[in-house]
Amino acid sequence: MKKNKNLVRVSIVASLLITTSSILGQNVEVMASNPTNYKDMMEYAAYENVIADAGASSGDFGISLALYDIDQDGIRELLISHGTCLADWVNDIYTLEDGKYVSYIGNVGRQGLFYTAPDGNGMYFLYGYQGYQKITRITKSGKDIVQTLIESRELNANENYTEFADKIALLAPGDIPTHGNSYDVEVTAPDGGVNMRCGAGVEYDKVLPDMIPNGTVLTVTQEAVASNGNSWGYTNYNGTYGWIALTQVTKYEEPTEGAPIPHTRYVINCNESITLRTNPDVNATEICQIPLGTAVATFGDAGNGFISVYYQGSSGYCLASYLSAPVD
16 A cells, blocks of 8 residues: 555445555555455344434435444444544444443544454554554443554655555445345244344344234345244345344245245144154154244145145145145
């Protein structure tokens, strides 16, 4: 990186995961090793209202953001970078208390670049302007941000600004890529819909006032296990991100031409659960148990009193006497 007058904003070429620092019209490309799929991260849903408010307040100037675990406690902090010019630029930092309550913990002034600290202790913030360089370590102590000066000096005539290996990329919300293994599900809940929450579990607050209705197809980008052992999926519904209980959905696959059309039925007439088996026979091997009241996708009569059933990624057979009539 050449010594130039300004060290300014970072942008990401998402498909290549390349960070580009624009310095007086010169682009210098360096690899960004920290993940940038912030919307896929479990904390994003909890921060979403703060992000939306910051974006609305910034108007045409916009914001950029990053999620990074400053103190490596398992909870990623939110960095929101915003301003209208170098004079008023600021980087606000938020964390989650108890994994779900958003708390403002401080800010880092001026426009610059964030990196993982080389020794793993917090972040480095690099500010450069007209041949001057300042490097600050950013750490978290309880509910506060601590800033420790590493160096502050004028660069020599042919000296480059300092670079570090692992950038923490600040991205506009609309530029955030999504990665990972995703799959589609259809909402098939007994109550007619599923609630979206800010965390994986019923103890977390709802992020939508109404349930996502049955028949809605959603893309799950990651899974988590709640405190009661049930699986939850992270998804996006009409631009809102959050967690849904995977017990209230079934895996969705586009029907192929000539393929049987699935119908939703509910588990009934049992005390706790029924058995999904490998073949339409009461002596066939058990695949899993399906709880009372669960919605499943069915594909018609399999003979011997059984119906072909698809449930949470497994295909098998259940006794028809334990399933309701089709509801669609």
